[in-house]
Amino acid sequence: MADKINPVHETSDEALGLAAKLLGETKYASLAVNEADTHFPLVSRVAACFSQDTGVFFAASDLSVHSKCLTTDPKCSMMLGEPGKGDGLAYARMTLVAKVERMPNDHERRAQFRDVFLKTHPKAELYIDFGDFGFYPLALQRILLNGGFGKAFHLSAEDLKTLFDDFETYKKRAD
Amino acid sequence: MADKINPVHETSDEALGLAAKLLGETKYASLAVNEADTHFPLVSRVAACFSQDTGVFFAASDLSVHSKCLTTDPKCSMMLGEPGKGDGLAYARMTLVAKVERMPNDHERRAQFRDVFLKTHPKAELYIDFGDFGFYPLALQRILLNGGFGKAFHLSAEDLKTLFDDFETYKKRAD
Numbered sequence: 052m053a054d055k056i057n058p059v060h061e062t063s064d065e066a067l068g069l070a071a072k073l074l075g076e077t078k079y080a081s082l083a084v085n086e087a088d089t090h091f092p093l094v095s096r097v098a099a100c101f102s103q104d105t106g107v108f109f110a111a112s113d114l115s116v117h118s119k120c121l122t123t124d125p126k127c128s129m130m131l132g133e134p135g136k137g138d139g140l141a142y143a144r145m146t147l148v149a150k151v152e153r154m155p156n157d158h159e160r161r162a163q164f165r166d167v168f169l170k171t172h173p174k175a176e177l178y179i180d181f182g183d184f185g186f187y188p189l190a191l192q193r194i195l196l197n198g199g200f201g202k203a204f205h206l207s208a209e210d211l212k213t214l215f216d217d218f219e220t221y222k223k224r225a226d
Numbered sequence: 227m228a229d230k231i232n233p234v235h236e237t238s239d240e241a242l243g244l245a246a247k248l249l250g251e252t253k254y255a256s257l258a259v260n261e262a263d264t265h266f267p268l269v270s271r272v273a274a275c276f277s278q279d280t281g282v283f284f285a286a287s288d289l290s291v292h293s294k295c296l297t298t299d300p301k302c303s304m305m306l307g308e309p310g311k312g313d314g315l316a317y318a319r320m321t322l323v324a325k326v327e328r329m330p331n332d333h334e335r336r337a338q339f340r341d342v343f344l345k346t347h348p349k350a351e352l353y354i355d356f357g358d359f360g361f362y363p364l365a366l367q368r369i370l371l372n373g374g375f376g377k378a379f380h381l382s383a384e385d386l387k388t389l390f391d392d393f394e395t396y397k398k399r400a401d
Contacts, residue, residue, distance in 0.1 A: 058289050079314035081256035081305055083267035092258035092267030094305045095372070096319055114233050116370060130256055130269045134308065138349060139254035144271050174313060195291060197270070 059203045066204040067214045068225035070196055073131045073145050075222055077101040078171055081130040082109065084120040093120060099129065100171035103218055105164055107131075107147060108154075108188040110172075110179060118153070121187070125150040129189065145196040149189035156185060164188070234378045241379040242389045243400035245371055248306045248320055250397055252276040253346055256305040257284065259295040268295060274304065275346035278393055280339055282306075282322060283329075283363040285347075285354060293328070296362070300325040304364065320371040324364035331360065339363070 060066070080099040083092050095117050099109040107129070111118045121127065132144030154161060164186045169176055178184060194206040206214070214221055235241070255274040258267050270292050274284040282304070286293045296302065307319030329336065339361045344351055353359060369381040381389070389396055 079309055081258075081269050083256075083258035083269035083303075085260075085265070085267050089301075090260070091301045091303060091323055092260050092269075093303050093323070093370070094256050094258035094267075094269050094321055095370070096305065096309070096314065098315055126264075126266045128258075128266060128268050130271065134254055134271070139271065140273055146268060146270055148266055148268070195268070195270070 058201070059205050062204050062206055062210045064221070064224065066196055066198070066206065067210065067221045069143055069198050070145060070194060070206060070214055071218055071222035072225035073143060073196075074101045074107065077107060077131055079133065080109065082117055083128045083130075084117045085124040085126060086116075086120050087123040093117065097129075098168075098172050098175065099131075100168050102167045103215070105160075105167050106188055106191065107149075108164060108168075108186050110168055110175065110184055110186055111153075112181075113153075113183040113185065118185075121151060121153070125152050127151050127189075141199045143196075143198045143202075145194050147189060147191055148193045148195070149191045151187045151189050153185040153187055156182065161186070233376070234380050237379050237381055237385045239396070239399065241371055241373070241381065242385065242396045244318055244373050245320060245369060245381060245389055246393055246397035247400035248318060248371075249276045249282065252282060252306055254308065255284065257292055258303045258305075259292045260299040260301060261291075261295050262298040268292065272304075273343075273347050273350065274306075275343050277342045278390070280335075280342050281363055281366065282324075283339060283343075283361050285343055285350065285359055285361055286328075287356075288328075288358040288360065293360075296326060296328070300327050302326050302364070316374045318371075318373045318377075320369050322364060322366055323368045323370065324366045326362045326364050328360040328362055331357065336361070 082097045083094045097109040101107045129147045134142040196204040257272045258269045261268050272284040276282045304322045309317040371379040
């Protein structure tokens with residue numbers, strides 16, 4: 052139960068449904084990483100995607116600032132859920148807390164990730180096979196979900212297991 | 227000059243114009259902070275605004291995760307510039323690297339910040355005077371600007387001085 056001191060609600064089926072919906076809509080995201088020398092948290096926009104088989108991942112060039120940061124510290128978070136018109140804080144969004152590292156380009160599952168990525172980002176075919184581009188699959192730890200005013204939830208590793216064990220049911224729930 | 231190894235261009239008048247434009251449009255932003263115990267960088271959405279007198283600042287409740295993180299580490303970054311339809315990476319955005327702390331509610335300049343904030347977020351009148359809400363003015367150090375493919379710039383403290391000394395000129399340049 053949320054209250055004035057702790058505004059976070061207990062995870063409900065509604066919260067899991069909303070998380071499934073936001074995951075299914077993954078396209079662009081705000082990625083936060085740690086800058087090695089300064090320890091500043093840096094946020095930037097990345098092209099991302101999701102499937103049940105691959106989980107959430109993003110693509111990035113080795114030349115980008117965030118990729119360089121991730122070579123020294125795999126800790127990141129990624130916010131999904133873009134605001135629409137009007138009050139931007141009324142739109143649902145969630146922060147995936149995860150560790151992430153670049154999948155080697157010769158990884159046996161690369162072709163599968165490539166297919167999933169191009170389904171969401173067809174124009175990426177122009178650059179995705181360049182040697183400096185790689186896929187970054189998130190090893191999810193927990194999710195901070197904000198469904199709008201008064202709708203904060205913290206999804207634990209256990210909640211995430213529940214969600215992924217029955218993903219389609221939760222996703223349909225929110226449609 | 228940008229090249230394959232260092233894709234960052236030297237700061238130009240065009241870059242300063244774009245930075246002025248994005249600052250002037252500040253409304254919602256992705257804020258990254260450091261989580262105290264885990265050292266994960268956490269990103270969330272905040273309501274923000276900008277004026278030449280106040281600089282960039284955001285409003286947040288003491289109950290929010292990001293506010294709690296900032297009480298132990300003032301280092302943050304904030305991404306401005308929302309994507310529109312189509313290719314989200316084609317839209318300009320920039321990351322403000324800054325230190326930030328909560329302005330005390332009895333600060334003599336609070337009324338000025340309140341006016342600026344309500345001009346951008348009129349509906350915030352409903353909650354902005356609650357005791358747990360505060361303003362967080364960014365002490366800017368540098369800006370990582372991404373104007374779209376092949377348009378990366380890093381604005382130094384010196385570049386920012388140039389920008390703010392002649393803000394209106396740069397802003398008009400980009401209109």
